[in-house]
Amino acid sequence: MTTALSNPTFLRRTGFRGSTGTADLTRLLSWSGVVLLGLVTLVAVLAPVLAPHDPITTIGSPFVAPGHGGFLLGSDSVGRDILSRVLYGVRASWFAALGVVIAGLVFGGTIGLIAGSAGGRIDSVLMRITDLFLALPAPVMAIAIGAALGPGFMHTLLAVSVVWWPFYARIVRGEVRRLAARPHMEAARLSGTGPVRRVLRHLLPGVLPTAVVTGSLDIGALILTLAGLSFLGLGQVAPAPELGADSARNLSFLLQYWWVPVMPGLAVMVLALIGNIAGHGVRNLLERN
Numbered sequence: 001m002t003t004a005l006s007n008p009t010f011l012r013r014t015g016f017r018g019s020t021g022t023a024d025l026t027r028l029l030s031w032s033g034v035v036l037l038g039l040v041t042l043v044a045v046l047a048p049v050l051a052p053h054d055p056i057t058t059i060g061s062p063f064v065a066p067g068h069g070g071f072l073l074g075s076d077s078v079g080r081d082i083l084s085r086v087l088y089g090v091r092a093s094w095f096a097a098l099g100v101v102i103a104g105l106v107f108g109g110t111i112g113l114i115a116g117s118a119g120g121r122i123d124s125v126l127m128r129i130t131d132l133f134l135a136l137p138a139p140v141m142a143i144a145i146g147a148a149l150g151p152g153f154m155h156t157l158l159a160v161s162v163v164w165w166p167f168y169a170r171i172v173r174g175e176v177r178r179l180a181a182r183p184h185m186e187a188a189r190l191s192g193t194g195p196v197r198r199v200l201r202h203l204l205p206g207v208l209p210t211a212v213v214t215g216s217l218d219i220g221a222l223i224l225t226l227a228g229l230s231f232l233g234l235g236q237v238a239p240a241p242e243l244g245a246d247s248a249r250n251l252s253f254l255l256q257y258w259w260v261p262v263m264p265g266l267a268v269m270v271l272a273l274i275g276n277i278a279g280h281g282v283r284n285l286l287e288r289n
Contacts, residue, residue: 026284033281036274040094047091051084055241063257074259077250080239082259086267089243092236093271096157097222101215103161108168109211115169116176117199127173130166138163142225146234153236156229160222171214172207179206209286216282220275227268243268 043050052072053059057080064075066082073082115126145159179185185202229235230244238249246264253260 029277030281030284033274033277033279034285037278037281040090040271040274043087044091044094047087051081051087053081053084055080055084055088056239063253063260066259066263073263074257076246076260077253077257082263085241085246086243086263088241089246089264090267090271092153092241093223093226093243093268096153096226097219097275100157100161100164100222100226101218104165104168104218105211105215107161108165109172109207111165112169112172112174113176113199113204113207116173116180117195117203123173126169130169133163133166134170136163139225139228142229143232143234146229151234151237153230153240153242156226156234159234160225160229164218164222167218168211168214172211175207175210176203179203213279213283213286217276217279219279220272223268223272223275243271 058078059081060069060071060075060079062075062077062079064071064079066072066074069075071081071083073086076082076085111126111130115123115130142159142163145162146156149155149158180203185198189198226235227244227247230242231248233245233248235245236242238245243264247261247268250257250260254262
């Protein structure tokens with residue numbers, strides 16, 4: 001039994017095109033992810049303005065429930081405003097994830113660019129060093145480095161950055177090797193273009209979209225990784241606000257005062273979700289362009 005939507009004549013007369021509608025929906029969702037990325041960045045920048053109170057100052061009674069006593073998300077065990085602490089925690093986590101991505105892309109991308117364009121012994125040496133880092137379990141290595149350096153948010157960022165750059169080095173190196181085999185690169189070499197100019201003019205612009213997409217897709221995973229390390233006690237030192245650390249410090253109050261550890265945890269979940277959505281949005285938009 002046929003229906004109107006399965007009738008080719010009906011589809012042709014009405015101008016219905018399912019694939020176009022799907023493409024438009026995908027583009028809308030992609031731009032929505034980019035808008036969410038901008039909104040979270042704006043919230044992180046304006047956290048000192050948006051926060052109703054100082055995040056480390058006691059301003060009321062402890063364990064005030066959400067929506068009571070002027071606390072939108074409640075107060076913690078010492079009477080600090082949870083909303084203010086969450087906003088400052090979002091600021092720290094978001095900029096930390098962006099910082100690790102940028103550092104990894106700059107360092108790892110440079111290694112991959114040099115290895116892929118130079119080839120030969122330089123390529124072998126740089127990739128064996130990269131493989132050495134990739135062979136080690138990244139979470140365990142990050143915990144070990146963070147524990148050796150001691151508690152502190154900058155130490156956590158350094159520990160994560162050390163284990164994150166090899167992925168970018170491998171991806172960029174593979175993309176460079178792919179681009180180097182194209183005819184226009186051979187034409188540039190035969191025309192007398194120097195190696196540095198070939199890298200900067202022909203290889204680097206071709207690698208940038210792939211690097212940007214890879215970095216954008218990593219933001220959500222980095223937020224979870226940083227929150228996990230902070231949860232283990234390797235984040236900011238109390239009383240500084242940090243999402244993972246705040247959840248860990250107040251976990252004992254989960255059954256009596258659930259909002260104290262849950263609100264920072266929910267913020268981590270929302271940040272990671274927005275990071276993933278934004279990453280896929282950036283990828284889809286760059287692929288279409």
